[in-house]
Amino acid sequence: MIARCEVDYAGRLTAHLGMATRLLMVKADGCVAVHADGGAYKPLNWMVAPNVLREEVVDGRLARWVVTSPKGETLTIAIEEVLSDTAHELGVDPGLVKDGVEAHLQELLAADPARIEAGMILVRREHPTDIGPVDLLCRDGGGGAVAIEIKRRGDIDGVEQLARYLERLVRDPHLRDVRGVLVAQRVKPQARVLAEARGIAWLEVDYDELRGLASADLRLF
Amino acid sequence: MIARCEVDYAGRLTAHLGMATRLLMVKADGCVAVHADGGAYKPLNWMVAPNVLREEVVDGRLARWVVTSPKGETLTIAIEEVLSDTAHELGVDPGLVKDGVEAHLQELLAADPARIEAGMILVRREHPTDIGPVDLLCRDGGGGAVAIEIKRRGDIDGVEQLARYLERLVRDPHLRDVRGVLVAQRVKPQARVLAEARGIAWLEVDYDELRGLASADLRLF
DNA sequence: TATTACATGTCGACC
DNA sequence: GGTCGACGTGTAATA
Numbered sequence: 001m002i003a004r005c006e007v008d009y010a011g012r013l014t015a016h017l018g019m020a021t022r023l024l025m026v027k028a029d030g031c032v033a034v035h036a037d038g039g040a041y042k043p044l045n046w047m048v049a050p051n052v053l054r055e056e057v058v059d060g061r062l063a064r065w066v067v068t069s070p071k072g073e074t075l076t077i078a079i080e081e082v083l084s085d086t087a088h089e090l091g092v093d094p095g096l097v098k099d100g101v102e103a104h105l106q107e108l109l110a111a112d113p114a115r116i117e118a119g120m121i122l123v124r125r126e127h128p129t130d131i132g133p134v135d136l137l138c139r140d141g142g143g144g145a146v147a148i149e150i151k152r153r154g155d156i157d158g159v160e161q162l163a164r165y166l167e168r169l170v171r172d173p174h175l176r177d178v179r180g181v182l183v184a185q186r187v188k189p190q191a192r193v194l195a196e197a198r199g200i201a202w203l204e205v206d207y208d209e210l211r212g213l214a215s216a217d218l219r220l221f
Numbered sequence: 222m223i224a225r226c227e228v229d230y231a232g233r234l235t236a237h238l239g240m241a242t243r244l245l246m247v248k249a250d251g252c253v254a255v256h257a258d259g260g261a262y263k264p265l266n267w268m269v270a271p272n273v274l275r276e277e278v279v280d281g282r283l284a285r286w287v288v289t290s291p292k293g294e295t296l297t298i299a300i301e302e303v304l305s306d307t308a309h310e311l312g313v314d315p316g317l318v319k320d321g322v323e324a325h326l327q328e329l330l331a332a333d334p335a336r337i338e339a340g341m342i343l344v345r346r347e348h349p350t351d352i353g354p355v356d357l358l359c360r361d362g363g364g365g366a367v368a369i370e371i372k373r374r375g376d377i378d379g380v381e382q383l384a385r386y387l388e389r390l391v392r393d394p395h396l397r398d399v400r401g402v403l404v405a406q407r408v409k410p411q412a413r414v415l416a417e418a419r420g421i422a423w424l425e426v427d428y429d430e431l432r433g434l435a436s437a438d439l440r441l442f
Numbered sequence: 443t444a445t446t447a448c449a450t451g452t453c454g455a456c457c
Numbered sequence: 458g459g460t461c462g463a464c465g466t467g468t469a470a471t472a
Contacts, residue, residue, distance in 0.1 A: 002309045012373075012450040013321030021311045025244075029259040037311035038250040040467065041267045044317050046450080048261050073450075084307060088223045090258035094239035096265055101234050102463075132461080152463090156352070160381055161462085189445075190352050194385065233465040263452060269467080294465075323448065353446075373449090377460085411460070 001026075002084040007034050007045050011073025017044055019080060024065075026053070028090065032067050032075060047075040101185075101207065106135055106150050108210045109183065113138050115210060116148065116183060116203060129168040145169070145178040154184030154202060159194045166200075222247075223305040228255050228266050232294025238265055240301060245286075247274070249311065253288050253296060268296040321428055327356055327371045329431045330404065334359050336431060337369065337404060337424060350389040353382075366390070366399040375405030375423060380415045387421075 001024040007017040022044070023035040030051055033043035047067045056064040062082060067075040106125070113120040119141025127137035127147075136148040147169055149162040162180045169175045180200040182191070187202045195202045222245040228238040243265070244256040251272055254264035268288045277285040283303060288296040327346070334341040340362025348358035348368075357369040368390055370383040383401045390396045401421040403412070408423045416423045 002307075002311075009450075013319055015320070015450080016318045018315035018318075020314050021309070022314070023246075023309075023311065025256070027256075027258050027260075031259070031261050033262040035246070035248075036314035038248050038252070038270075038314075040252050040269050041254040041262075041264050042451090042467065043262050044314070046262045048450090048452085049259075084309060086223075086305060086307065088242070088244075088304065090223075090242045090244070093241050093243070093257035093259075093265070097237045098465090099235045100463090101465085152465095156385075157378070157462090193352055197388075230465075236465080261452065263466095267465085269465095319450090321450090409459080 001082060001086070003082045004080040005034075006078040006080070008076045008078075009045050009047075009073070011069070011071070011075075015045060021083065024077065032065070032077075034077065045075060047073065101152050102150060105152065105183075105185075105205070105207060105210070109148070109150060109205070110136060113148075115205065116181060117141075117146075120146065129165055131164055131168060134162075134165045134169070145175045147178055147180045149180070149182050151182070151184040154182050154187035154191045154204075156188070156191050156194055158182055158184065159191050159198060159200060159202075162200055163198050222303060222307075224303045225301040226255075227299040227301070229297045229299075230266050230268075230294070231297075232290070232292070236266060242304065245298065253286070253298075255298065266296060268294065321373075323371060323373050326373065326404075326406070326426075326428060326431070329428075330369070330371060330426070331357055333431075334369075336426065337402060338362075338367075341367065350386055352385055352389060355383075355386045355390070366396045368399055368401045370401065370403050372403070372405040375403050375408035375412045375425075377409070377412050377415055379403050379405065380412050380419060380421060380423075383421055384419050 003024055004019060004021050006019045009015040025033045025035065029049040030053065031049040032047045034045040035043045047069060051067050051069045054066045055062065062079050064079060065077040109115060110122055110125050113122045117140060120138050123137045123139055125136055126133040134147045135150045138146045138148060140146050147165055149158055151158045159182055162182055166178060166180045169178045182195055182200060182202040183205055185205060185207055187204050192202055224245055225240060225242050227240045230236040246254045246256065250270040251274065252270040253268045255266040256264045268290060272288050272290045275287045276283065283300050285300060286298040330336060331343055331346050334343045338361060341359050344358045344360055346357055347354040355368045356371045359367045359369060361367050368383065368386055370379055372379045380403055383403055387399060387401050390399045403416055403421060403423040404426055406426060406428055408425050413423055
C-alpha cells in the first residue's frame, strides 16, 4: 500500500514519523514495514511477527492501523490518504542457498595451515572447549600448540573470544603453552592493540589469494 | 513489482534463490530489495545504493535485471513473469525522530550522575582511551574515580568492554583506584555474575523515571 | 575516506 | 525462555 501517513512506535524506544507519503508492506506472517523512498532495505519503522493488526475505519474510510505485539510494543499508523493498495499471494519461498566466506576461509586455512605460519600443522578443526569450539587447533614448527580463530572481520570481539578459549585450553596439560592467532581478511586497529596486549598474534589474509593458491594446488594434482 | 523470478547474488558471498513469486522493490536512490511473503523486514536479497540497474528485454518482454555495485557485487534477477508493476513518487521523508536510545540515556545520566550513586559528580563524557572512549568518567563522594559504561541492555559484552577500559585507566596515576559501574535499563543475569566476578558494580535504571526526574528538574527552574 | 560504536539490529543454533 | 555468534550486518558520527 502507498499512503500518506504518520507513524508512531512505542516499545523498546519511542519513535515518530511526520506526515508523508510512504510504502506500507504487510507480509503473510503479519509483519509490517514502513518504507521511505530511500535508505537501503531497512524500513523506517516496522513490527515483526507475531502481532495483531487492528484496522480502524472512520466514515467508511481507513483511518488508522494499530499493530500490537505480545511484548507490549505498539506501532500506530495514522493514514490520511491511500494512494494505492494491492495484495498478492506469493506462496512459500524455496529459500536461500548461501555459500559463506568464513566457512570457506576456514576450509582453505585448514587445508594449508602453513599459510598462517611456516611449519604449522593442523591438529583439529572445531576443537571443542566447554565454552565452544576453537576454529583450528594446530602445532607450530617447534611442536607448540596454537589456537586459531578465523573471522572475516577481525574485531575486538574476536580477540576476546579467542582469549576466552585460550583461558580454557591452558588448563589442558597437553596445551599448557598454547598461544593464539587471530586470522582475518582485515584486522581492525583496536583489535590489534587488544590482541597485542593479550599476547595474541594477528594476521591478515587475502581471501582471493588463498583461493587462488588452493585452486593452483588442485591443478597440480 | 510482483514477479516470478530467480535471483543470484555474487559479492561478499554467493547466494541463490530458486524460481518463485516475490516482491521486487526499487527505491528512488536506486537500491533494490527482493522480498518473500514472510521473514520480517529483511529482504532475501538486496543491493544497496549506489549501483547500476541494467534491464534486459527479450522479445519485447522484460527478462532480467542485472544490478552491479561499484564494489564488484552483482545481483541478477531473472524474471519469468510480471504479475504487477506499479511506481510512485514518494518525495522526501521528514525523517525519523527517536527517543530512548543509548545517547539519551547517557545525556540524562551525565546531567545527574547522582542518580547512579549519591555524591557522584561528572568529570568527563566520552573520556578517551586507546581502545575507545569511556561513556562517563566521574568522581564519587569520597573523590574516587569511577568509570561508567552505559548500555540499553547490560550484556556480558558491556562488562568486558568496561573491564578493558578499566585495565587502561588504572595506568593513569590520577585514576589508579578507578572502579567501574555498568548502568543499563536491564542487566542480564550472566552480566551480573561476570561483573561481580570482575569487581564491577552494576545498576539498573528506569528510562521513563530518569526522564521524569529530568523534566521535573526543568520545571523547577 | 576510514574507523568506531550503536542498532527497536535480525537471525539461527543450542541449551 | 536465555545466551552466543554471525551477518553480504547497516548506519551515522567522527577524525
